[in-house]
Amino acid sequence: xxxxxxxxxxxxxxxxxxxxxxxxxxxxxxxxxxxxxxxxxxxxxxxxxxxxxxxxxxxxxxxxxxxxxxxxxxxxxxxxxxxxxxxxxxxxxxxxxxxxxxxxxxxxxxxxxxxxxxxxxxxxxxxxxxxxxxxxxxxxxxxxxxxxxxxxxxxxxxxxxxxxxxxxxxxxxxxxxxxxxxxxxxxxxxxxxxxxxxxxxxxxxxxxx
Ligand code: VGL
Ligand code: ZN
Numbered sequence: 333x334x335x336x337x338x339x340x341x342x343x344x345x346x347x348x349x350x351x352x353x354x355x356x357x358x359x360x361x362x363x364x365x366x367x368x369x370x371x372x373x374x375x376x377x378x379x380x381x382x383x384x385x386x387x388x389x390x391x392x393x394x395x396x397x398x399x400x401x402x403x404x405x406x407x408x409x410x411x412x413x414x415x416x417x418x419x420x421x422x423x424x425x426x427x428x429x430x431x432x433x434x435x436x437x438x439x440x441x442x443x444x445x446x447x448x449x450x451x452x453x454x455x456x457x458x459x460x461x462x463x464x465x466x467x468x469x470x471x472x473x474x475x476x477x478x479x480x481x482x483x484x485x486x487x488x489x490x491x492x493x494x495x496x497x498x499x500x501x502x503x504x505x506x507x508x509x510x511x512x513x514x515x516x517x518x519x520x521x522x523x524x525x526x527x528x529x530x531x532x533x534x535x536x537x538x539x540x541x
Pocket of ligand 1: 480
């Protein structure tokens, strides 16, 4: 069984969003096109409480982009984004939500961030994504979404670590690129860990009727 993982296709990561990923909107039509080719489609949502520790605004005199120690883990500080129930946390309006079989929420604990769709950044709490995939007999996962150098990267690395055969759809992901070269480094790291990197047209054409 093959699953498609849609990582954080939310308003705040798209154009004019609070944590805008450059050209992030470009992945939405690709997600829509790919969904019907999979047995299972799971979407993750970054889903933070307003007091989340990853928000610079929750730390006096801190600014987005700075790194702090958050309960023992290095934490990049971000603008307030994807607050539970806010419009910024909604899926992008053009995403075909009918094609989504399950939604996994992450980043709900104010004390720790969760870039991966599988576990928090300390690998302490599972989100339920692994259980869902195992229950449905999924062995292969295909990943797309936002952002390449954060949530996509850690989702891919965890999927590989858990033994899923993992493919990144490179044209259907965009990065934050806080530092120049972050996206290239993330791609390299995923490939070194065993991910297959392909362009999404390889899927659409091989599964077309
Ligand atoms: C993300 C930064 C903070 C992501 C989420 O989806 O990549 N990045 N929260
Ligand atoms: Zn976040």
